[in-house]
Amino acid sequence: MDLLENISLAITGLLANKMRALLTMLGIIIGIAAVITIITLGNSIQGTITDTMQEMGGNNIMLMLQNRTAQMTYTVDETDLITEEMLETAQQMYPNEISAFSASESVGSGQAKDGRKYSNLSLSGVNEGYKLANNITMLAGRFINDRDMLRESQVAVISDRTAQAMFGSVEASLGGELRIYCGEEIWTFTVVGVYEYAEDSTTAMMMAMMNGMSAEADIPTNCYMPVTTSWRLSGYAEGYSQVTVIANPHVDSAQLASRLSDFFERSYYRDNVNYTVYAMSMDTIIGQMNSIMSTMSLAVSVIAGISLLVGGIGVMNIMLVSITERTREIGTRKALGATNASIRMQFIVESVIICLIGGAIGVALGIAGGTLGANLLGQPSRPTLSSIAVAVFFSMAIGVFFGYYPANKAAKMDPIEALRYE
Amino acid sequence: MTQQNNLNPESSLPAEQSPKDLIIQMNRIVKTFNIGQPNELEILHGIDLTVHRGEFLAIVGQSGAGKSTLMNIIGVLDRPTSGEYFLDGVDVANAKDQQLSSIRNAKIGFVFQTFNLIPRTTALKNVELPMLYAGVSKSERTRRAKELLELVGMGERMGHDPNELSGGQKQRVAIARAMANDPAIILADEPTGALDSVTGRMVMDLFHQLHREKGKTIVLITHSKELAAETQRIVTISDGNIVSEQRGMA
Ligand SMILES: Nc1ncnc2c1ncn2[C@@H]1O[C@H](COP(=O)(O)OP(=O)(O)OP(=O)(O)O)[C@@H](O)[C@H]1O
Numbered sequence: 283m284d285l286l287e288n289i290s291l292a293i294t295g296l297l298a299n300k301m302r303a304l305l306t307m308l309g310i311i312i313g314i315a316a317v318i319t320i321i322t323l324g325n326s327i328q329g330t331i332t333d334t335m336q337e338m339g340g341n342n343i344m345l346m347l348q349n350r351t352a353q354m355t356y357t358v359d360e361t362d363l364i365t366e367e368m369l370e371t372a373q374q375m376y377p378n379e380i381s382a383f384s385a386s387e388s389v390g391s392g393q394a395k396d397g398r399k400y401s402n403l404s405l406s407g408v409n410e411g412y413k414l415a416n417n418i419t420m421l422a423g424r425f426i427n428d429r430d431m432l433r434e435s436q437v438a439v440i441s442d443r444t445a446q447a448m449f450g451s452v453e454a455s456l457g458g459e460l461r462i463y464c465g466e467e468i469w470t471f472t473v474v475g476v477y478e479y480a481e482d483s484t485t486a487m488m489m490a491m492m493n494g495m496s497a498e499a500d501i502p503t504n505c506y507m508p509v510t511t512s513w514r515l516s517g518y519a520e521g522y523s524q525v526t527v528i529a530n531p532h533v534d535s536a537q538l539a540s541r542l543s544d545f546f547e548r549s550y551y552r553d554n555v556n557y558t559v560y561a562m563s564m565d566t567i568i569g570q571m572n573s574i575m576s577t578m579s580l581a582v583s584v585i586a587g588i589s590l591l592v593g594g595i596g597v598m599n600i601m602l603v604s605i606t607e608r609t610r611e612i613g614t615r616k617a618l619g620a621t622n623a624s625i626r627m628q629f630i631v632e633s634v635i636i637c638l639i640g641g642a643i644g645v646a647l648g649i650a651g652g653t654l655g656a657n658l659l660g661q662p663s664r665p666t667l668s669s670i671a672v673a674v675f676f677s678m679a680i681g682v683f684f685g686y687y688p689a690n691k692a693a694k695m696d697p698i699e700a701l702r703y704e
Numbered sequence: 705m706t707q708q709n710n711l712n713p714e715s716s717l718p719a720e721q722s723p724k725d726l727i728i729q730m731n732r733i734v735k736t737f738n739i740g741q742p743n744e745l746e747i748l749h750g751i752d753l754t755v756h757r758g759e760f761l762a763i764v765g766q767s768g769a770g771k772s773t774l775m776n777i778i779g780v781l782d783r784p785t786s787g788e789y790f791l792d793g794v795d796v797a798n799a800k801d802q803q804l805s806s807i808r809n810a811k812i813g814f815v816f817q818t819f820n821l822i823p824r825t826t827a828l829k830n831v832e833l834p835m836l837y838a839g840v841s842k843s844e845r846t847r848r849a850k851e852l853l854e855l856v857g858m859g860e861r862m863g864h865d866p867n868e869l870s871g872g873q874k875q876r877v878a879i880a881r882a883m884a885n886d887p888a889i890i891l892a893d894e895p896t897g898a899l900d901s902v903t904g905r906m907v908m909d910l911f912h913q914l915h916r917e918k919g920k921t922i923v924l925i926t927h928s929k930e931l932a933a934e935t936q937r938i939v940t941i942s943d944g945n946i947v948s949e950q951r952g953m954a
């Protein structure tokens with residue numbers, strides 16, 4: 283008996299009992315949908331993280347203070363911080379490897395005001411290397427430089443939005459005076475540069491949510507000042523708890539990271555009982571992120587596997603009910619010359635069809651769910667062909683595995699007893 | 705069909721046991737149910753039966769006499785507990801399950817009292833089924849199934865499902881299905897038992913037609929003395945023994 287006949291037979295059987303077929307498939311549908319949703323969503327998140335990290339520079343290294351005792355409560359002392367001097371020495375040690383350091387210190391949110399004109403700001407102290415590490419595009423003037431750092435001058439680099447709002451145009455803002463209100467304080471800055479504000483969908487959305495969907499113009503943009511100035515104005519200790527090292531393109535960043543760790547430990551932190559400097563390359567971070575995602579995917583797969591197992595048992599149950607109901611039919615088929623093998627094949631095909639249809643519905647729901655979730659996160663949806671292929675394969679395997687026992691039971695029925703069955 | 709010859713190892717049999725026109729040859733057939741259990745029961749006590757090719761035979765007897773049991777053995781749905789059975793020259797008492805399947809498929813056409821059409825499957829597909837198991841091509845299946853349905857007067861109802869057919873119509877489809885692989889024998893166990901006398905008459909006429917025009921061997925179990933009398937030979941069974949054989953009127 284050929285396969286096509288068996289398939290059409292199975293589909294007619296399912297159509298005759300739509301509700302039952304759907305309920306039978308439910309476990310498979312849920313299991314497959316869960317896997318596909320998580321894989322799709324996971325890919326979106328993972329892809330975005332990787333993209334962002336790579337944009338930030340896969341070759342970069344994070345230097346950060348790390349507590350030796352692993353006691354989170356211990357506060358960082360001024361003497362523990364990474365100083366400008368340490369960074370300079372490091373640069374001299376590895377002149378071919380290190381291109382620049384990027385450091386930033388958040389000052390807080392503020393507002394530039396002049397009469398009725400205003401612009402919301404997010405104030406940060408930065409150094410010269412920050413521009414490199416963060417792909418900042420300058421529209422006019424210059425970025426914060428080492429001279430500004432040394433002089434602790436009150437100069438600012440503002441976004442084109444702020445320039446428009448306060449001075450009417452980018453060009454007009456250069457050399458202009460900006461009065462910034464931050465908490466209780468009022469500071470005056472001279473604008474030395476304007477950068478292009480890049481709308482980042484994630485931050486824009488988060489901001490919009492936090493500000494209760496306020497006007498687009500009210501979304502704060504970054505306003506950069508020398509990090510030394512920010513220390514002076516906010517009264518922070520002079521030093522960094524975290525610095526990004528921009529490595530030259532050809533450098534093995536993982537290797538440089540371990541060398542830097544050693545260097546800081548040897549030169550500055552050997553006698554510090556509380557803190558040391560930990561260096562981690564972006565590649566390592568991306569790798570860690572990816573491994574976290576894989577672990578999560580694995581956990582979800584286990585749950586989905588259990589759901590599929592339950593679904594498979596459901597299919598087996600309904601197949602047993604079905605062959606009991608169709609005992610006379612089986613007897614008749616045998617009287618007409620069906621071999622045991624063809625009866626077995628008929629019911630395995632039926633079970634596989636149930637699982638495949640369930641799997642297909644699950645894939646569709648999973649892609650829909652994953653896309654919805656990705657959209658909510660503002661990311662592109664990334665369903666993978668391989669996950670769909672695996673889902674289809676698993677559905678078929680479940681169909682064969684859980685259909686075999688009932689099908690074999692049908693195949694082994696005694697024809698006379700089957701024909702006499704009431 | 706040509707398959708008949710493939711399953712016919714005549715050379716292995718003594719010449720006198722296998723005259724060309726003997727299609728059923730049963731010697732001392734015994735059937736015992738529930739062997740080795742306290743309710744062990746011998747139903748057939750050594751049946752000897754021969755049927756000639758092209759014969760129309762009726763088996764009669766009281767309820768519980770063992771007619772259906774014998775019929776199942778003739779149709780190789782069941783095996784005798786002991787005895788010899790040659791069907792169209794083949795020793796089926798010792799055949800394997802798979803061989804029995806193909807013997808049923810190629811040589812036997814069953815007609816049941818309760819029709820036993822496959823539900824949710826059109827009359828056409830029902831008639832195609834034995835050919836499907838025989839591996840006949842799709843176009844040939846459909847052609848022959850249509851031809852057979854025309855023959856039994858069901859040409860107009862080919863696309864109908866069994867639940868859209870009357871009892872008489874169902875039985876005619878079942879007869880067309882029994883004819884699908886052009887079997888050597890048609891076995892009908894009370895084919896008119898579930899029908900009124902008029903439709904029963906139509907079904908009986910159909911058997912006569914198949915016997916006369918197609919030369920089919922037909923074994924008919926019936927409770928009706930009138931219908932049995934229309935056949936060529938009437939075999940009466942009582943308590944698992946053949947008690948008499950009479951010539952019929954045909
Ligand atoms: N599988 C079985 N197990 C035990 N006993 C059986 C079995 N099949 C049939 N019998 C017994 O065999 C006897 C003959 O049954 P059979 O069906 O052959 O009778 P029958 O002549 O066809 O009767 P009817 O005219 O009522 O159809 C009955 O007593 C029945 O109970």
Ligand SMILES: [Mg+2]
Pocket residue numbers: 771772773893
């Ligand atoms: Mg009977």
